[in-house]
Amino acid sequence: MPSPITKGFDGNAFYSAILSTVVARGISWKQVSVGTGVSATTLTRMGQGRRPDAASLAALSAWAGLNPADFVGSSNRTSAPEPLAQISVLLRSDPRLNSEAAIALETSKGDLSLALALGMILIVLSMAVSAISLYFGRGLKES
Numbered sequence: 001m002p003s004p005i006t007k008g009f010d011g012n013a014f015y016s017a018i019l020s021t022v023v024a025r026g027i028s029w030k031q032v033s034v035g036t037g038v039s040a041t042t043l044t045r046m047g048q049g050r051r052p053d054a055a056s057l058a059a060l061s062a063w064a065g066l067n068p069a070d071f072v073g074s075s076n077r078t079s080a081p082e083p084l085a086q087i088s089v090l091l092r093s094d095p096r097l098n099s100e101a102a103i104a105l106e107t108s109k110g111d112l113s114l115a116l117a118l119g120m121i122l123i124v125l126s127m128a129v130s131a132i133s134l135y136f137g138r139g140l141k142e143s
Contacts, residue, residue, distance in 0.1 A: 008073040011051040014066070018046070021064040036063045 022032055033040045036059040038052070046052055052060065061068050 009051060009068075010071045010073070011046065012049065014052075014057075014060075014068070014071045015046045017066055017071075018060055018064055021066075032060075032063070036060055 018032075022029065027035075029040060029043050032038070033043060036056075038056045038059050042052055042056050051057075057068055060066070
């Protein structure tokens with residue numbers, strides 16, 4: 001089977017990881033198809049070296065607990081993810097936020113950066129006030 005490394009994505013390695021999950025769980029490919037919503041045809045094509053479409057990649061990754069980025073060659077990776085990208089992922093995965101709220105927060109990235117900076121400042125100030133109160137509170141009790 002040829003190695004379909006396109007745009008840095010190693011389709012064979014991803015398929016091998018899915019196959020390992022199927023074997024470890026002792027289930028059939030039909031059960032994978034039903035459980036993920038990915039067609040049996042797509043799963044068969046992946047076994048023949050074809051890459052999945054984005055929706056299938058996402059569904060299979062979530063089902064198997066895999067990170068698709070782990071199957072991308074290191075030449076395409078930056079040294080660290082952008083903080084706002086990580087925040088976006090956290091917002092969209094927070095069960096307390098509906099999708100409209102997450103999108104609204106996400107689309108105001110400039111405002112979000114400012115809000116995060118201000119939030120960090122407030123946390124530090126709160127910690128400083130607590131430390132000062134604790135220090136002076138002890139001093140008063142000792143006299």
